[in-house]
Amino acid sequence: MSQIGGRIEGLRDTPMASRSINCKTEVGKPFVALTCGSLVYYHCAFRNSSLLSLVADVFIVLLCSLAILGLLFRHMNVSVPVDPLEWQISQDTANSMIAWLANTIGAAESVLRVAATGHDKRLFVKVVVCLYALSVLGRLVSGVTVAYTALD
Numbered sequence: 001m002s003q004i005g006g007r008i009e010g011l012r013d014t015p016m017a018s019r020s021i022n023c024k025t026e027v028g029k030p031f032v033a034l035t036c037g038s039l040v041y042y043h044c045a046f047r048n049s050s051l052l053s054l055v056a057d058v059f060i061v062l063l064c065s066l067a068i069l070g071l072l073f074r075h076m077n078v079s080v081p082v083d084p085l086e087w088q089i090s091q092d093t094a095n096s097m098i099a100w101l102a103n104t105i106g107a108a109e110s111v112l113r114v115a116a117t118g119h120d121k122r123l124f125v126k127v128v129v130c131l132y133a134l135s136v137l138g139r140l141v142s143g144v145t146v147a148y149t150a151l152d
Contacts, residue, residue: 052144 043054114120115127 051142 040054043049043057044051111123112127115124118124
């Protein structure tokens with residue numbers, strides 16, 4: 001009898017015996033993974049849509065859900081630490097962002113205009129080589145991969 005009691009006491013001290021299993025977590029993770037995987041399969045394989053389309057759809061759904069929740073919380077007078085409906089940027093920040101965008105588009109347009117007229121042969125050759133390289137790269141890898149690489 002003392003040998004059996006000693007074995008039970010020894011089992012209580014092991015790390016495995018002291019670990020409690022949370023049933024909700026153990027069942028929830030595979031369920032969420034299965035649901036996400038089936039939605040990705042349905043969107044990409046069954047509907048023949050791209051992964052970029054899936055990401056855009058998920059982003060739109062999340063954005064609309066956050067907007068609806070924000071309106072609901074505001075209507076119910078629930079204080080939220082971060083309310084996306086109250087986010088604002090200053091006038092100077094908005095002006096500088098638009099100015100940067102206009103300058104970038106203007107510079108690209110002027111370079112392409114000079115290259116298209118043919119006055120600068122070197123620039124014309126550089127633009128043709130860059131566009132050809134981008135078309136070859138676009139055939140080899142997806143646009144998402146190129147964009148991700150460009151961001152890094």
